[in-house]
Amino acid sequence: MPNEESSTRDTRRTPRARRDIRERMSRAVLADWHTLDDQDIAIFSIRNPDGSSFPEFEVGQYTQLAFWDQSTSDPRPRQLSIASSPLDLSHLEFYVILVRDSLDDGSNTPGIFTGTLWKHKPGDEILYLPRPAGRFTLSRTDQPEVVCIATGTGLAPFVSMARAAWHRYKETGTIHRRLTIVHGVSYANQLGYRNELETMAADPDFGLSYIPTVSRPDRDASYTELVSRGRANDLVRLYFGEEMSGRVEPQFAGALLGDLQNRLTPESAAVYLCGNPDMIADAKPILAANGYETEGRESQVITEDYW
Ligand SMILES: Cc1cc2nc3c(=O)[nH]c(=O)nc-3n(C[C@H](O)[C@H](O)[C@H](O)COP(=O)(O)OP(=O)(O)OC[C@H]3O[C@@H](n4cnc5c(N)ncnc54)[C@H](O)[C@@H]3O)c2cc1C
Structure with a gap:
């Protein structure tokens, strides 16, 4: 006869390993990249490697971006509003700030996604979710x-x-x-x-x-x-x-x-x-x-x- 503790354990479902959302994302390449005078603010665009168009979107919507080498502590993609026009789907453009979280000792640590973005250069792979979303339209x-x-x-x-x-x-x-x-x-x-x-x-x-x-x-x-x-x-x-x-x-x-x-x-x-x-x-x-x-x-x- 199983005791009460072991029977509880038997009926408990083993949690399924959560799939990494990045496996469902599409691959693009970082294309144009430039920072403003303020080097912590950048405008960059992404293109499809085969030159194909991006999915249609409405002005005001965002998509989600990630990198494979983003910290494993938080591999989730980040939402970024699309700055380019939906009338030109050859690329998507973004306007982004390098987030810096202040630490108690006065130093700072870069944001997980933006810290990784700033280490990349044009031609590098970036992942995007091919379903623009949002109701800020x-x-x-x-x-x-x-x-x-x-x-x-x-x-x-x-x-x-x-x-x-x-x-x-x-x-x-x-x-x-x-x-x-x-x-x-x-x-x-x-x-x-x-x-x-x-x-x-x-x-x-x-x-x-x-x-x-x-x-x-x-x-x-x-x-x-x-x-x-x-x-x-x-x-x-x-x-x-x-x-x-x-x-x-x-x-x-x-x-x-x-x-x-x-x-x-x-x-x-x-x-x-x-x-x-x-x-x-x-x-x-x-x-x-x-x-x-x-x-x-x-x-x-x-x-x-x-x-
Ligand atoms: C719908 C939507 C659209 C977005 N579009 C843009 C965009 O077009 N451009 C953009 O730069 N960001 C945008 N963001 C924010 C973006 O999703 C990320 O939060 C940001 O890039 C920081 O990610 P990270 O991994 O580097 O920082 P993390 O390590 O995740 O740290 C997150 C912390 O950074 C701070 N933070 C987040 N965004 C900013 C910001 N813009 N300025 C200052 N501090 C910030 C907050 O304190 C937040 O708690 C958008 C967010 C949403 C919800």
Whole structure:
């Protein structure tokens, strides 16, 4: 007769070894790679080894990337928003920051995926999940104004939106809706895609308003008055007459506040927030208090937290 302990052991199912998700991923190669002036921020693209196209995706979606030599302590792929346009599926482009986790002794350790990425070079193999995903898409709204607010690499999905709209505008001369892009970083040399977005913004018929802003202008040799001051969420606070939360008094550069006043109203705008969860958590209740539907199916405030 088995005792109680052994009978319990007999009926317990042996856990199946979890399959490594990387076995289900497709192989691509790292193609273009460049860092900004700030070497911890990179723009890179991947291509299929046989030159074939990537699966279709909607602007605002992400895919997942991994490496075989990523730490075995956490081999999971990481989600990265696609910055390239879905109208060109020959490659996928990404905008990424090398994450550094601070340690108690003042040193830091690189993030598992991004630390590995920074060790690779063009031509190396990278894995991707061939099922773009995510609901941070423009199909969530019918509003004619889309106000996009990003911190850091949270700009990526908005670059994809702007590129697709720009392509269509150049082909047909029409725009479906107007984009406003607020991009918050610490220093002006971290403003990835600045030239490209300024070129689009310089065409008045395209209607893109680009509002770069830096949160440390007084310690920033690359800062000029063409750039707004303060954190992205503090520009939102300033716009709605709320007190600032950061250390730098927010201020819109040039005529950009006037631009926003024409665009950011609950009747006409959907607001997309992407990147640092603190920025999103700060901006969302302010929008709610100012007449924006922020919850449920009718929500016109659409968010993507990066962590
Ligand atoms: C839907 C979605 C889309 C994303 N798209 C992008 C993107 O386009 N570009 C991008 O750089 N990241 C993006 N991320 C974050 C990305 O998935 C990884 O978390 C990031 O690359 C760090 O991975 P890691 O393995 O190097 O860090 P880990 O070793 O996993 O450490 C994770 C920690 O890093 C911090 N962290 C994560 N992302 C950032 C960040 N962007 N800035 C500062 N700190 C961060 C957080 O504290 C997090 O807890 C996205 C996340 C989600 C959920």
